[in-house]
Amino acid sequence: MKNLSRLFFAMLLLFSFSNANAQDENNPWAIGVGVNAVDFYPTGEDGQGGIFDEYFNFGDHYNVLPSLSSISVSRYLSDGFSLTVAGTINEISKIGDAPADDLSYYALDGTVKYSFGHLFNSKVFEPYLGVGGGYTWVDDIGAGTVNGTLGFNVWFSDNIGITVQSAYKHAFEDYLATHFQHTVGLALKFGGKDTDGDGIYDKDDACPDVPGLPEFNGCPDTDGDGIEDSKDDCPNEPGLAEFNGCPDTDGDGVPDHLDDCPTVPGLKALKGCPDADGDGVADHIDECPNVAGPAANKGCPWPDRDGDGVLDKDDKCPDVPGTVANFGCPEVKPSAEKMKQLNDYARTILFDTGKATFKKESHQTLEAMNAIFKEFPEATFALEGYTDSVGSERSNQLLSERRANAVKDWLIANGIDKDRLTAKGFGEDNPIDSNKTAAGRTNNRRVEVKLTN
CATH class of the missing domain: 2.40.160.20 (Porin)
Structure with a gap:
């Protein structure tokens, strides 16, 4: 014992x-x-x-x-x-x-x-x-x-x-x-440690925190295409080794992520898009896809001098930008739908806090508005500025006037006739939402566009 x-x-x-x-x-x-x-x-x-x-x-x-x-x-x-x-x-x-x-x-x-x-x-x-x-x-x-x-x-x-x-x-x-x-x-x-539980010990696992496969030293192949994720340009889509794991759906030799037309076989020179008329302009941007024409004419043999998208042969106003609906001539007055679009843009114009200067992200919105104004060269518009109720009534009135005039000045500087525009501020009058919430005050700080003629 x-x-x-x-x-x-x-x-x-x-x-x-x-x-x-x-x-x-x-x-x-x-x-x-x-x-x-x-x-x-x-x-x-x-x-x-x-x-x-x-x-x-x-x-x-x-x-x-x-x-x-x-x-x-x-x-x-x-x-x-x-x-x-x-x-x-x-x-x-x-x-x-x-x-x-x-x-x-x-x-x-x-x-x-x-x-x-x-x-x-x-x-x-x-x-x-x-x-x-x-x-x-x-x-x-x-x-x-x-x-x-x-x-x-x-x-x-x-x-x-x-x-x-x-x-x-x-x-x-x-x-x-x-x-x-x-x-x-x-x-x-x-006593060996296998953090990710893939059967490969951390010491021999190149990806110890992610379950993987023995043939890739413990690293994953998420899409199962035989190419480990770290070397796969498209790790979530099964693809081909020649394209580093990316698919080529239409089989045109251009992988989908580089193919502008991934479901239609095309040419490598045109990023995988077809060119039926062989004029070097891909069909999806060729306005005459079955008739060869120069790229300068968007693939058509006929010019478009005013650049309004209506070829001169079909354009009743070939030297003045117009609309397709009006056979290349400008519309006289904007429709209710166009006015709604114009106001949707205007209400998203962002100003610097307490100022009449624009935030950088508003420039694209102003450009879109400018394009609509140019569609109707004979029409006149009123620009109305509004604020929320924060601050004194007088300061809000002055701020709304300055902001309405800032929009007017920008449009004039970018090609709109000054006689077509008027600007007026209304301060905190005519709110379209509650001033008791931040979201409501944001909606009340706006510029509106009215058709005057």
């Missing part, structure tokens, strides 16, 4: 060592369980013959306890080196050819091992050499030993294998015979 307590104490030390020194490497820990055989003869001492004379005489000289009799914990260090601490128990019934009185045998040993697995370039067979020392008790009499080991592991998977080992244990005291101890057992490796 005393010796059994020693073994349990030794095992407690082993597992404490394991928990205190855990590191983040691929399977750095291994636990082994198995059986051991102790052979006190021959050792080459006291005239007992050569050290290996009866090394394989299992039947006559090996002492084997028919139960679990060995447990070990190993920690990988680096560069092929590992540290193993093992505890063993046995029953000695024979020493050489001489019978023994079932002596108890306990040992605690530490070994530094060096793996030669790299020489075989195999993940299955791993031979090793080791050197170390320990303490062995035979019937309560103990002595230190220095040990040399030779063995090999056979791994069935990344985590499970068997270990076969032979250790020569030289005792420091005469009362303990130098002997062999042979061990066969099951080894279980563990």
